[in-house]
Amino acid sequence: MKTLTKILIITSFAFSHNLFAANEKNIVSNYKIEFTKEKESKNSLHIRCEFDINIEQLNIDTCIEMKFGGKLKEYTINDSTFSTYPHIDYVYDDEQKTIKFYPANSKYSHVIMEYDFLSYSTLVIYRNVCEIWETSFSEFYYPFIFGEKSLFDVTVKAPAEYLVIGGYNFTEKEGQPDIKIYHYKTEYPVASHSCVFAILPDSTYTNAKYGLKNFEVETYLLKDVDVPDKRITELLYLTSASIDFFSKYFGKYDNKQLGIENKLTYIFHKNAVSNRNDLNFIIASQYKFAQKPHILPLAHEIGHRWFGEWTLLIENGESGAYFIKESLNEYLSFIFAKYYYGQDFFDNIIDSCRRQYNTIKNTNRDKSLYDMKFNNNFTVVYNKGPLIINETVKLMGEDKWLLFMKDFYLKYAGKPNLKYEDFIELLKTEDEVSAILLDDLVKKGSIDI
Numbered sequence: 393m394k395t396l397t398k399i400l401i402i403t404s405f406a407f408s409h410n411l412f413a414a415n416e417k418n419i420v421s422n423y424k425i426e427f428t429k430e431k432e433s434k435n436s437l438h439i440r441c442e443f444d445i446n447i448e449q450l451n452i453d454t455c456i457e458m459k460f461g462g463k464l465k466e467y468t469i470n471d472s473t474f475s476t477y478p479h480i481d482y483v484y485d486d487e488q489k490t491i492k493f494y495p496a497n498s499k500y501s502h503v504i505m506e507y508d509f510l511s512y513s514t515l516v517i518y519r520n521v522c523e524i525w526e527t528s529f530s531e532f533y534y535p536f537i538f539g540e541k542s543l544f545d546v547t548v549k550a551p552a553e554y555l556v557i558g559g560y561n562f563t564e565k566e567g568q569p570d571i572k573i574y575h576y577k578t579e580y581p582v583a584s585h586s587c588v589f590a591i592l593p594d595s596t597y598t599n600a601k602y603g604l605k606n607f608e609v610e611t612y613l614l615k616d617v618d619v620p621d622k623r624i625t626e627l628l629y630l631t632s633a634s635i636d637f638f639s640k641y642f643g644k645y646d647n648k649q650l651g652i653e654n655k656l657t658y659i660f661h662k663n664a665v666s667n668r669n670d671l672n673f674i675i676a677s678q679y680k681f682a683q684k685p686h687i688l689p690l691a692h693e694i695g696h697r698w699f700g701e702w703t704l705l706i707e708n709g710e711s712g713a714y715f716i717k718e719s720l721n722e723y724l725s726f727i728f729a730k731y732y733y734g735q736d737f738f739d740n741i742i743d744s745c746r747r748q749y750n751t752i753k754n755t756n757r758d759k760s761l762y763d764m765k766f767n768n769n770f771t772v773v774y775n776k777g778p779l780i781i782n783e784t785v786k787l788m789g790e791d792k793w794l795l796f797m798k799d800f801y802l803k804y805a806g807k808p809n810l811k812y813e814d815f816i817e818l819l820k821t822e823d824e825v826s827a828i829l830l831d832d833l834v835k836k837g838s839i840d841i
């Protein structure tokens with residue numbers, strides 16, 4: 393790891409007229425990033441990014457705030473050089489994890505930032521088995537405006553003994569003998585926080601590819617954790633069935649505009665927790681995958697293709713953020729389970745949710761779903777949330793609920809500044825009585841179900 397001393401150097405550089413012409417639609421445009429993995433620097437990357445900040449079109453007289461920074465605060469960003477041309481003032485705040493740019497008289501400014509970024513989250517969650525670079529754990533390793541759509545030109549360079557798998561599909565470019573170079577350019581604007589990727593030590597993993605009907609599944613399994621063959625078969629069936637189920641209601645799995653391919657990669661790690669959907673790949677615990685009685689949680693991850701942090705752009709810190717991003721999707725995976733495993737299985741999951749909820753009922757952990765501004769109370773988000781949705785579905789009917797979820801997805805996927813109120817207002821227009829019930833349950837502390 394490089395020195396932890398933070399050096400901030402302001403430089404200027406030659407300006408060329410049309411080279412960085414601004415895109416009229418976004419505050420930030422012409423976004424180019426290069427991530428370099430250095431051999432000895434675990435959980436750290438050298439990052440160079442450049443973009444235009446478009447000042448004039450927004451008529452902003454305050455500042456432009458981008459998310460930037462990580463969990464270790466003053467230790468996260470090192471050896472930084474930031475430059476802006478034409479010059480605009482900026483302030484980096486490691487406590488708030490923001491970089492603020494203050495507009496000057498110019499129409500826009502081209503920003504170049506170069507720094508080392510140390511991610512505490514990838515270290516803690518993935519335990520040096522692999523590095524997963526995700527903005528989801530409040531590690532903002534490149535600056536972005538949440539809710540904006542960006543066209544990215546991304547390059548990742550890594551020593552040859554690593555594999556890099558992108559949230560969006562990389563093409564491998566010719567590198568030097570000991571360095572691999574991966575590149576992608578998004579064809580359509582994508583969520584500004586979705587520039588995620590995985591770095592795997594090649595020798596630690598076994599790779600396999602499977603052809604499903606018109607769909608390819610790839611797995612990266614750790615060599616030293618045994619997984620029975622029947623588990624892989626089960627995974628392939630579950631993947632196929634859950635994709636069929638969700639796409640029947642909410643539209644095709646692959647989507648060019650979202651950068652989603654007809655292909656899904658599962659990457660496993662050694663932590664006992666943390667399954668994640670990272671666009672074209674899913675991360676999962678290999679221990680749990682090998683031993684758990686069922687692998688339904690992976691259908692939940694597939695559900696995030698439609699409902700989750702990459703499509704429902706409700707910001708962390710907003711009321712009901714994790715009811716919208718997690719509880720809704722968890723309940724959808726239960727409906728899938730009913731079709732796939734049967735009614736008894738569904739009833740057992742609901743009973744299990746009730747048992748789990750009862751362990752916290754009337755305690756200070758029994759928060760309302762409306763208070764779930766961050767994903768910091770799993771019992772409320774994944775047990776109480778589905779329980780209250782189930783009460784609403786009992787009143788409304790499952791078919792009507794699924795139609796409403798489709799309308800909600802089609803109306804709000806990819807739209808910035810989503811709020812819980814948008815969700816409940818839409819439900820009110822479709823079924824007012826059910827909306828009043830659900831809104832009441834979402835805002836309640838203790839519930840009797």
Ligand SMILES: [Zn+2]
Pocket residue numbers: 692693696717718721
């Ligand atoms: Zn989830």
